Amino acid sequence: MGADTQKAIFEAAKSLIETKGFSAMTLRQLAAEVGLQPGSIYRYFESKDALLQALMNQHMLSLLESWNKVEGKGEDEDEDEDPVSRLRAFVAFHIRYHIERRADVIIANLELRALGDDYRADVVTKRSHYEANLRAILAEGVKAGVFPQVDLEVAAYAIIAMLTGVCFWYRSDGRLSIDEIIEVHQKLVLQGVVG
Amino acid sequence: MGADTQKAIFEAAKSLIETKGFSAMTLRQLAAEVGLQPGSIYRYFESKDALLQALMNQHMLSLLESWNKVEGKGEDEDEDEDPVSRLRAFVAFHIRYHIERRADVIIANLELRALGDDYRADVVTKRSHYEANLRAILAEGVKAGVFPQVDLEVAAYAIIAMLTGVCFWYRSDGRLSIDEIIEVHQKLVLQGVVG
DNA sequence: CTATTAATCAAACGAACGTTCGTTTAATTA
DNA sequence: TAATTAAACGAACGTTCGTTTGATTAATAG
Incomplete structure (x- = not known):
């Protein structure tokens, strides 16, 4: 019970x-x-703080695991898709996940400062691991010559901020579907506004 | 005194x-x-809440006024710069302003829910007015054929989220200068990662 | 059917909260 | 210098906070 x-x-x-x-x-x-x-x-x-810690940790682990499932699903085959496809997949995954788990995401992004130093450091580390996935995709694209040279750290921050932002204004009864929102963002990330 | x-x-x-x-x-x-x-x-x-209201209102008015100064400075001349230049100017302004007024920005973005309904509605309206400036630039670019068709509302949200994100990780002793960070973002906004 | 454990309640704890108020000190004006 | 106002103090108000404790009910096991 x-x-x-x-x-x-x-x-x-x-x-x-x-x-x-x-x-x-x-x-x-x-x-x-x-x-x-x-x-x-x-x-x-055991305390109010411990409740927040549990929520945060739960969310970060779930986020990391979910992305690993998306990327590593092929195991042997389609392991090395092209950077553009992988980036499109990341955009789609991130937006969908953040819309579906709005509360967790908002908590993880807005309540970091309510966490004790140790627990905050742990969450920040986990978040950095998640961001590393995007940096790796970008790095691969740059290395393959598909993406022009760009600062990987800044670009990753920028893209994630852009995608996460969706869950602060998205409404399920809004004008656009999730798929349409994803498409707009894929285009913006890949080609910007001038295309 | x-x-x-x-x-x-x-x-x-x-x-x-x-x-x-x-x-x-x-x-x-x-x-x-x-x-x-x-x-x-x-x-x-007169109350703790009134202090927050004053801070928020102060910030929103300052933000709107600051951008108006940047855009309307020429009065007669250079009134109609091309959309690309105006967009680059917006990116530069937004990043610089948000780094310089980090505390105000973080408060305005994270403490909306601590505001009473009436005051929150007022801040949201002012923020929407600010966002309208970006939407107008994008609309002009699309109309002029410089930017391909794009959902103006989503694009504006996305770009602003991306730019505002800077003030959550920027450190004055970091690897990149503000100008360099602005350059990266201008490139991302205009051309994305594939260029 | 009884004994034991798990889950919840009801009540209280001390501490800290936002806020009020009469008083005191410092500055200004006449 | 005397009267007035502004600024800050210091103590307290009632309330609410997170938390603890001991009794009470519900579920499980022998």
């Missing part, structure tokens, strides 16, 4: 933190949302 | 909110930073 309750706490916490922020969310609000007394939350988390 | 104190409160608040977030910042911390007693802050702001 406890597993369901923990999941309920996680989900309610995500929603509350997404809309109000971690510091502004109180354990009384969280408990009320789940249908518990405030003290009962401590059966599942 | 009071004007200096108010400025000191503003500056200390910006710094504290930038690093800890608005909800996590206490008036006792803020007062200590300025060298005041907590209650004394209420000579200058």
Whole structure:
């Protein structure tokens, strides 16, 4: 029975933190949302901070694992697709994942400073590992002569910021579908506005 | 004499909110930073919320005014520069402004949800006015045939997210100068990674 | 059916919160 | 110099925070 309750706490916490922020969310609000007394939350988390740490770590691991599944799926075959295809795949994956897990992403991006130093360093490291995947694709493209010379670090930051930005304005009842949004971004990343 | 104190409160608040977030910042911390007693802050702001509102409004007005100065400087002459030049100018302005006013920008982007509904709506409107400047440049480029067809709304969101992202990783003692960072972004915005 | 463990409640804890207020000090004006 | 205003103090207000604790109910096992 406890597993369901923990999941309920996680989900309610995500929603509350997404809309109000971690510091502004109180354990009384969280408990009320789940249908518990405030003290009962401590059966599942040893502190409010530990709850945020769990959410963050969960998200970062899931993000890394999800991308690895997308890229490494072929194992033997299609291991070495061309850089353009891989970059297009990264754009599609990143946007789709960030829209589907909006709350996790917003928490991971906005609540880093609410984390203790040690845990923040860990999250930053994991994020850097994720970004390294994009840098590797860009580096390969530059090496193959498909992409002109560009600063890999800045380009990776820029592209990720651009893609992550989607989940701050996307609405499921909006004008464009996710696929259409992905297409626009693939074009922008690859060719810019002048094409 | 009071004007200096108010400025000191503003500056200390910006710094504290930038690093800890608005909800996590206490008036006792803020007062200590300025060298005041907590209650004394209420000579200058009628509430903690009003302080955030003032900071946000200040920033949005300054941002809009600063861009207007950059674009409208020629008055009669160079009013109609080509879209590429105007877009390059926008990229340079946005990055430079966001690096120079890091604290204001981070607050405006991360603390929207700490604002009351009315004030948030006002800030969102002002931000939309700023974004309209970029959309207008893009629209002009498309109309002139310099830029291929593109969704103006999505493209503007994407470009602004990319540029604003700089102030989350930029360090003044970093590898690249601001001018170099601007150059990389101008190239990415205009031509993407394939060029 | 009973004993044991797990899950939750209800109540309270001390600390810290934003805010108020009467008083005191410093500066300005007359 | 005396009267007035501005600025800051210092202490307290009621409230709410995260957290702890001991009793109570629900589920499981022997």
